[in-house]
Amino acid sequence: MPDADGFDEFYRDTGPRLIRYAYGLTGDPAEAQDLVQEAYARAWQRWRKLSGYADAEGWLRLVVTRLSTDRWRWLKVRRTAAASARPPAPAEPPSEDTVLLVGALRTLPVQHRRALTLHYLLDRSIADIAIEMGATAGTVKSWLARGRAGLAEVLTEPAAEVAEVLGGSDVR
Amino acid sequence: MSADLDQLFGSLRADSDRIPLPLAAGARARGGRRRRNSVIASVLAVALVAAGVTSGLLLTGREDVTLPPARVNFVPLEQVGPGVSGEFPGRTFVWGQAAGGDAYFTWRSETTGQLMVAGVQLPTGKPAWPARELGKYGDFAGSFLAPGVLGVMGERDDGSPLDRRLHVVDLSTGQERWALDFDINQGGDLTPTTGGLLVTGENGGQLRLLDWASGKALWTMPSSQGTVVATTVATAEALDNRPLVLQAPDGALSLLTLPDMQPRPLGQRMQGRLTVIGGRVYASTEGGPVTVLDLAGGAPRPFHTPANGARAGMIQPCGPGLVCVQEESRTGEAMMVLDAATGARKWQVGGDYGRGRGGPVSTVGDRILGAEGMYSPSGKLLYRSGQAILSPVGPAAALAIQYPGSPGMGGGDQPVQVSGVDASDGHVTPLGTIRAGYGCVADNQYLACPDAAGFKVWRFSK
Numbered sequence: 001m002p003d004a005d006g007f008d009e010f011y012r013d014t015g016p017r018l019i020r021y022a023y024g025l026t027g028d029p030a031e032a033q034d035l036v037q038e039a040y041a042r043a044w045q046r047w048r049k050l051s052g053y054a055d056a057e058g059w060l061r062l063v064v065t066r067l068s069t070d071r072w073r074w075l076k077v078r079r080t081a082a083a084s085a086r087p088p089a090p091a092e093p094p095s096e097d098t099v100l101l102v103g104a105l106r107t108l109p110v111q112h113r114r115a116l117t118l119h120y121l122l123d124r125s126i127a128d129i130a131i132e133m134g135a136t137a138g139t140v141k142s143w144l145a146r147g148r149a150g151l152a153e154v155l156t157e158p159a160a161e162v163a164e165v166l167g168g169s170d171v172r
Numbered sequence: 173m174s175a176d177l178d179q180l181f182g183s184l185r186a187d188s189d190r191i192p193l194p195l196a197a198g199a200r201a202r203g204g205r206r207r208r209n210s211v212i213a214s215v216l217a218v219a220l221v222a223a224g225v226t227s228g229l230l231l232t233g234r235e236d237v238t239l240p241p242a243r244v245n246f247v248p249l250e251q252v253g254p255g256v257s258g259e260f261p262g263r264t265f266v267w268g269q270a271a272g273g274d275a276y277f278t279w280r281s282e283t284t285g286q287l288m289v290a291g292v293q294l295p296t297g298k299p300a301w302p303a304r305e306l307g308k309y310g311d312f313a314g315s316f317l318a319p320g321v322l323g324v325m326g327e328r329d330d331g332s333p334l335d336r337r338l339h340v341v342d343l344s345t346g347q348e349r350w351a352l353d354f355d356i357n358q359g360g361d362l363t364p365t366t367g368g369l370l371v372t373g374e375n376g377g378q379l380r381l382l383d384w385a386s387g388k389a390l391w392t393m394p395s396s397q398g399t400v401v402a403t404t405v406a407t408a409e410a411l412d413n414r415p416l417v418l419q420a421p422d423g424a425l426s427l428l429t430l431p432d433m434q435p436r437p438l439g440q441r442m443q444g445r446l447t448v449i450g451g452r453v454y455a456s457t458e459g460g461p462v463t464v465l466d467l468a469g470g471a472p473r474p475f476h477t478p479a480n481g482a483r484a485g486m487i488q489p490c491g492p493g494l495v496c497v498q499e500e501s502r503t504g505e506a507m508m509v510l511d512a513a514t515g516a517r518k519w520q521v522g523g524d525y526g527r528g529r530g531g532p533v534s535t536v537g538d539r540i541l542g543a544e545g546m547y548s549p550s551g552k553l554l555y556r557s558g559q560a561i562l563s564p565v566g567p568a569a570a571l572a573i574q575y576p577g578s579p580g581m582g583g584g585d586q587p588v589q590v591s592g593v594d595a596s597d598g599h600v601t602p603l604g605t606i607r608a609g610y611g612c613v614a615d616n617q618y619l620a621c622p623d624a625a626g627f628k629v630w631r632f633s634k
């Protein structure tokens with residue numbers, strides 16, 4: 001099946017953005033890789049139907065969001081998938097700024113994190129985010145404002161406290 | 173701060189773009205396996221909840237708990253009754269659960285998308301009630317047993333905001349009592365308790381307890397009360413009607429006791445995913461250490477730090493005085509068996525972080541059923557399970573069920589080897605080979621499996 005009926009091309013076009021989105025949500029490169037591959041695995045299963053969607057990439061983001069917050073999946077799916085799959089190539093170590101930011105992002109409610117990720121990492125407008133998240137523009141603005149405030153609060157804490165938030169990571 | 177944020181997100185964006193994209197072919201291959209993974213996940217998730225029910229022993233801290241004297245008298249498999257026959261087109265990925273003398277099977281048809289449930293009486297091998305359709309779905313998200321009901325979750329794949337529907341099925345009739353659409357993207361969850369179904373995360377943090385019989389709200393705690401905006405409810409002991417631990421977005425913890433449901437702030441904060449085992453709250457963060465809080469008093473303290481490069485995952489009760497922490501590295505998994513109070517490492521499964529190691533555990537008495545076999549509390553491998561799946565039967569034994577094909581696959585007509593394993597010493601009693609498919613379930617005396625015609629029951633003890 002050459003290029004799997006457009007699936008591989010779609011994957012190459014949208015994959016980097018989805019990785020970015022997943023990294024923003026999870027703050028973990030390996031988790032982002034795993035979520036993205038899982039989302040595309042689901043997409044492949046439904047490719048005949050999904051390829052006709054106007055916003056198939058939005059569907060993928062919904063799946064990534066869902067998977068990142070799904071306790072049932074967290075409990076086991078990744079374990080069993082990992083047991084039979086070759087691990088993706090490891091990511092390079094993140095920069096110090098990224099380490100600080102993802103640590104702070106993890107302290108935010110998922111809605112705030114999601115809104116910030118869409119806005120800052122995918123350059124989505126307020127109106128687009130509102131549509132995607134099923135909220136009003138005012139609510140999205142509120143999420144972004146509260147998200148920024150939450151980040152500011154964590155990021156301005158002393159280094160030792162930030163290290164604690166980061167789970168003991170070495171912050172230089 | 174805005175400029176700083178721009179810079180920080182710019183850094184995050186640059187780092188994101190350097191993360192290697194897995195191969196498209198890998199995603200396609202994984203798509204082919206994904207459904208069976210989902211089924212396994214849900215089965216094991218239910219097992220985790222069930223394990224939590226018996227975890228009260230962990231509070232005692234006793235190390236001398238031994239197996240109860242009750243033993244299973246294994247006998248060669250003997251079919252019971254005619255079984256259940258029917259037309260089940262596209263029936264794959266069946267899984268079963270047993271309770272109260274019945275077995276319940278749930279599956280989704282690959283050809284029609286129908287989510288189905290059927291019940292069979294274990295002592296007679298006759299239908300408990302006819303197979304019923306619950307609806308058509310893009311996927312099957314899991315199921316759980318609760319008092320008098322079976323909860324079955326279907327998952328839509330059409331991008332609708334309320335992406336899952338929980339069907340609450342009456343165990344005695346097979347009829348749907350009520351259903352609930354929910355959205356796991358809102359940070360909420362469903363937690364089955366003996367008092368009802370606890371629904372969190374609606375309307376910005378509202379909590380509701382729904383009556384198992386009617387689905388009506390027994391009480392509602394609006395998010396406006398502020399102190400309790402649950403984003404995580406530790407579920408391991410929920411079915412035992414013990415206090416639930418609520419975690420606010422800022423990590424503040426409260427104790428919520430059924431049935432009066434008055435939250436009591438604990439005055440402590442913990443970040444990350446919570447698991448409550450035996451009166452202790454364990455919190456794990458991605459890439460960070462595990463911390464623990466004694467609900468009896470004190471402050472959160474360090475409990476366990478994964479080895480270099482590994483991440484702490486699922487935390488489970490795994491016998492008296494022990495907690496198992498799953499660790500995952502780039503090369504595989506390991507299960508750390510730790511002292512439940514101090515976090516001191518006792519032993520581990522999968523020392524080389526091999527693939528498939530360190531999987532989930534369940535327990536029989538103080539025996540631990542892990543990915544590779546049955547262990548004593550001190551880590552002695554009493555029985556190596558190989559490719560077989562171990563299923564606890566009663567308080568002192570397990571069944572080892574070996575399917576020749578991949579989990580989730582198979583049309584129900586493959587040779588399945590069944591053996592009984594005595595938990596006291598790991599002694600194995602071969603019970604026979606049956607023609608069946610993946611998804612067998614057992615109680616203390618009977619084994620029920622899907623087969624080519626439907627479902628059949630075998631007795632394995634007297």
